[in-house]
Amino acid sequence: MTVIEGVHADHGATFREVGGRRVVDNYGRPERTHRAVRNVVGVCEFGYGVLVVTGEDRVDYVDNAVSNRVPQADGEGTYALLLDPQGRVETELYVYNAGERLLVFTPPQRAEPLAEEWQGKTFIQDVDIRVATDDFATFGVHGPKATEKIASVLHQAAAPDGALSFDRGELGDAGVSVIRTDNLAGEESYDVVCGAGDGQRVFDTLVNRGLNAVPFGYRTWETLTLEAGSPLFDTEIEGALANDLGLRNALDFEKGCYVGQEVVSRVENQGYPRSRLVGLTVDAVPDPGAAVFAGDEHVGEVTRAVDSPTRGAPLAMAGVDWDAPDEGLTVQVDGASMAAQRHELPFVEGSAVSARLPRYE
Template sequence: MTLVEAVHETHGATFVERGGTRVADHYGRPETAHRAVRNVAGVTEMAYGVLTITGEDRIEFVDNAVTNRVPAEDGRGCYALLLDPQGRIETDLYIYTTTDRLLVFTPPDRAEAVASEWSEKTFIQDVDIENATESFGVFGVHGAQATEKVASVLTNATPSESHLSFVRGSIDEAGVTVIRGDGLAGEEGYEVVCAADVAESVFDALINNGLNAAPFGVRTWESLTLEAGTPLFDTELRGEIPNVLGLRNALDFEKGCYVGQEVVSRVENRGQPSRRLVGLACEALPDPGAAVFAGDSTVGEVTRAVESPTRDEPLALALVEFDLDTDGLTVRIDGEERTARVEPLPFVEGSDRSARLPTYE
């Protein structure tokens, strides 16, 4: 459940379930909030599961489990994946290193499973894993003026300019950690982490103090990230092989990718995939799972679609055959074949670029 439901309600929020967690869906005008982020800044409560990893062997243990290098230095982080023995994505993760622990953000419905799985594999290593989701509030600040927004309320620190790095300071006299995000909304972005008992005051300060910022919910987050060309866990990543998604920022190709006691071959994740993720501008709004056709042949399916507030037209992400000739595509919408054209990602250029933009060799 959201930590700041009462504050959401004062702003007129409606709620929805995501990953078993009750989160703010929107505040009455999601398109207006979307445009506020593109032009100035917005604030949202992030739906993460949170793990804390302590013990002398914590970095080595997590590094051996995930697809990317876990940084050793305080104040740095990485984006990484957990894969199954077939190389498919089980979980995506953000991992941040402090002097005495790792802070790991997971999709909300994956925190307990990851904590349980890892706890069974520590063997004689000095590692302690705790599901600390209820101990932390995490708020996203995104927008063309997100840096100015954060700077206007943050004391005793200056927002970091490097992606996935963080500083410690205060907001409204509450201690916070401020992480520079990786551009998932296509705009400058930060995540503000605080203790659960000060979450309401921090969220209120982010909205009302300093530079103006509009509250927004997951509906706006989904439209922002689609315009930015960002694949999300529940709609694009879960169960896929990373190279199908062009998800190169999560992989360190100089290391083996350990999954339990299995090692997933680096070659398997570097070769040409059978499918790729593309952007479609559509004649009408398709449903997730809608078939994509080239002539009479099914060549893929839509993973997510929105009515774009910035472009004022239906946009979609779709997984299609890798070597597909993209001329003359259609998408089945309400039982009819409707025209769709492939467009380069991102659909919208903002103040930052998503680190998850599909990249294929």
């Protein structure tokens, strides 16, 4: 469940499960909340799974397992993938070097299986992995005024500048780490991480102190990230080939020390990926998995779709064959064929560009 479920309920929240964890769906009037985040700033509690990795070999161990370089310096982080031997994504990870430990943020359903897998493969390395999901609360701060929001309430530190870098400070009398994140909503963005026991005070400070911020839930998060062209783990990333996703920010192609990376490198060197993520505009919202056709030929599937509050129209993201045409596409909606137009991602340009915006080179 969320760390501060009672507080969310007092704000009128309704809830749902994401990755086995109870999170806020919305607080009512999600379209209005969406526009408030796009125009000013909003705060959302995220339901990450968290691992703490300690021991002398912690950096080398995790670095050898994932698709990107794990930073050596305290206060730095990276976005990476864990791939299976066929090069498909098993999980995504944010890995932060916090001095004598690494903090690894995962989708909530992946924390315990990953800890068990890694702990079972340590052999003679000095590494210890434990699940610490219940020890922390994490609040995302997103919007064109996100930096101003953080500056108005953070003490003993300044808002960090570098992507996935963080600094330690205080919000009110609670110790926090503030991470400059990767702009998945297409706006300036930060994660504020605190001890679970400080969650209520930190949330109150973020919403009500300094520059006011609107609380928002996962429904708004989904519309924001789709408008920004950001693939998400549960809908686009899990089980896909990394090269097909265009997630170049998650891959260091010079690494060759784990099986999955070799597969990805071979695909890269052979030329184009097999498929790609594209944006579609349609007249009605299709279901996830809806078939995309070019004439009579099946060329892909919708991964997710929303009614966009910013554009006032339905938008969809789809995985389609690399050589699928740009024109003449249709999508199946309620058993009927509906015209779909390709649209360059992102659909909406905000105050920042998502680091996950698919790039194919």
